[in-house]
Amino acid sequence: MATKLMKRSKKSDDQIPHLSKELCNRLLQDLERARRPVLYATKCSLDNALYNHKVGFLTPGDKKVATELNVSSVKKMSRAIFMLEILLRNIDTGAVNTKRELYYISKGEIKHNPMLKPLDFADQPESDAIIDFICEMLECYREELNCYANDRGGQTYSQQLVVTETLPDGDTAVIDLSKLGTSPFQPKNRPQSLKLSARKKIDFCLIIESEGTANTLVANGFTKRHNCILIGAQGVPSNAVRGWTKLIQDQLSVPLYFFGDLDAYTLQNIYRTLKAGSAASLIRNSDYSAPEVRFLGVLPEDIKKYDLNDYPVKEGDAQEGRALKKAADALKNDPFFQDKRNKGVAQILKWLLEHKRRCEQQAYFTVDPRDPTMPEKIIVEKIKRGNYV
């Protein structure tokens, strides 16, 4: 359903070089006429984030950051053009790199051409910032510039899922997850090249915050007993987890549930990012969010219902204190939590702020410590009864 709404898709491979040349040509023309060129980049922050439940993820507003060429910005612009040249070369040859590798590639270029010495980066954050600036100017994400982060999180288990990968050379690889034994499938940061199919009808996809708990459920036979896909998110979802979840949502049309801790950090930083993307990635949220994901728990009512072990938030702890402050801020300013369709999660945030208590997903193991399948039973019962937000 959401697929139809998400029209902004990844730019095709020749679109980036074309856009880049257009941009550079415009700059050159301005300079030829001794006119001051101005570069506009999308402002990627919460104050420029919009949320429409029909779209399903955070989209950028109209705010732009203008960089005018002057004595102060000439260094930044020169660096951006220098880095863009490297990235365009990568796109041309099909080479991919991480940000760190690009930092060293730029150092190498400078080493071999002393004229470029003034552009030298003192450290990686300087070159990272220039890569981000290029993305914002071209309104693309770095994967589109062949710049990938290393794959992290998203280990997937299923007895039904089959993945077909198209390799850069045109070959295809078929991965039947039921044949992997206890090993999980590791999704890539570029999930767009994958095609998904099911050997049998898949009933649901469960994304679990803790990689360890996902492993335990699999070891205890969860995926054998249920026709499902089980993913370990490993904390804040990486691009791989986000893109992979979206792919499952779009290609398999199965219900998706997120199971994680009951705390402010999980709701804002993990669940919201998985479902609607983040303010920092406004440009690429369309490809890296799965709006149909539902929050299965832990819900505040689960604490009483299952007599779960909860405990007070340590307000003195810097991280927890910050999460609470951020939660209060999110309720006021985050368009996702302000949308009435997301009232359920907003109310959980309010409950957390009011009660200042938290409960971890592993608390399900306390319900019957002698029954290792008890968490599984609770999860399945909650799905059946529609006990999620």
Place this chain on the structure above:
Amino acid sequence: MAASKKKPVASKQVAKESARSGSKTVVERAAKAADKAAQEQAREIAKSSKASNKITTSSTAEYFSKNLQQVGFSSQIKATLTTLKEAVDNALDACEEHGILPEVTVSIEKLGAGSIKNSDQVRIRVEDNGPGIDPDDVPKVFGEYLASSKFGRGRCSRGQQGIGISAATTWAQLTSATGAKVITKTKAMRKAVSCVVEVDIKHNRGVVKNRETIDWDRPHGTSVEFVFDGRIQLNGEAGLLSYLNGTTLVNPHLTLHYKLPEMELQTVERVTPTIPQVPEATEPHPHTMKLGEFIAHSHLFGRVKTSAWLKRGFSRVTDATISELTKGGIKSSLLEKSVDAVNETDFKELFTSIQNLQLMAPSTKSVLSIGEESLAKSIRRLGAVDFFSVVTRKPTICDFKPVEVEVAIARLEDRGIDPDSPVQILRFANRVPLQFDKSACAIAQALTSVNWRAYGLHQPKESFPVGPYIIAVSVVSPFIKFKNASKETIDASDELVEEIRRALIQAGQKLSKHIRREEKANELEEKIRHIEQFGPILVQGLCRITKAPDSRRTKAEEGLRKLLGRDAEVAEQELEQAHTRLEAQKEKEASRQPVVEAIEEGVLQGD
């Protein structure tokens, strides 16, 4: 006493032995002898106890000889510095008193090991071209405590009580068994007198030894030499060089020659031929007195009417004050009465009434300033400076005492100094450098209270600013409130700290115009450098990506130069504005002091 205690025991033993012998007469005799011995012992105890309770008086010299640490002789390094300081202070005061342009020669040398453990035997000789000392006064000046021509006069002289130089003689006497060797000659004398002065500690008297008349090749002057145990420290805040530099800074009229160990003879020429006129003291203000002082003050006037005494003997007491006193309940008969006939009760009533009156603040006429002009000249004697600012505040009243604050800030050309090290701070009280116990001083407190970042200096939070600067602060007052007798720290009263702070702020504002101008010049340089560095790289990168021909590249480079050139023009305009502001400041100062302009212009040309 221990022996006398043993006596009765011995006598009793004799008695016991006699008793054992069985003879009654012998026993009686022995008993009598024991009694006699006991009585004698009691008498001796009474006598000794009477002796120990007797209240004795000791001389001032005796007191100071046992407490030399209170007057600057608490360590061997301080002993050297204090000896030098006292001798130079006396020389400068004497020259100023007699309108002579001072020329002082200082010689310090290490003679060998001292008698105190880990000390050196040091010789300090200070020679001046002052008026010389009458030979009869020599023992008083160098060998008698509290013998001063300046005590309580309320003038801005360096020395006040007449303790310092006698303490130096005492220190030399205690550590090397020889006093001060003095040669002096007044204008009236044909030959000079040479002698050694020692302090008669028991009687607080100067004793002259080895007196002889000698030929001395100068018309008048004094040379004093001390040999004592001490340590020589040349550098650092407490170093001799810091003292000598500071002394030359606040005495622009001084020509100083100095010879220090392992250094050639140095000469610092005077930069002004004007001898500072130490203003005469004004009459005391009644609000600065205590009752006892008030009564004692009346004794100086003999048989005059009380109202006349009040008007003549005090400042800020006028006819209006007298009538206000009458309105306040003081009987006219008391004011008409001769002051030597007023009793203590009436004095007390009069004193209390005056204290309750609103009087004008004390006069500030008695303070002496170095002046911005002289400071501006003098600060350049400290070394090559990029630029500087000087401020002389108008005399004001702090804690009911007239005071004047002057500040000089200079940036040194020598960038060898660690940029993160605190600025060099020179503190002065009545034109004498203060070199110890900086943190408790009013000057230090005022310095840290100023936000120097606003004037372009770097400053860690609540600390002294950092960088290659010298900040000199001079406080001049006839009544400086020191924290200790060795005059190392000025008491930090809120009013005085605020007054110093204001002077520092003014100096900072003036200095900031120089710094801003320099920053703008640096900015312009940086911008031009940016254009030259990045312009071609940017255009070439764009041309490579767009595969543009060389003709486009040349045109774009020209366009870019024009664009960035406009930015440079803006920077140039800003520099011009900063320069104009600085010039305006200099003109303003020059309208007050023409000489300052000439000097600053010289500095800027050298920039």
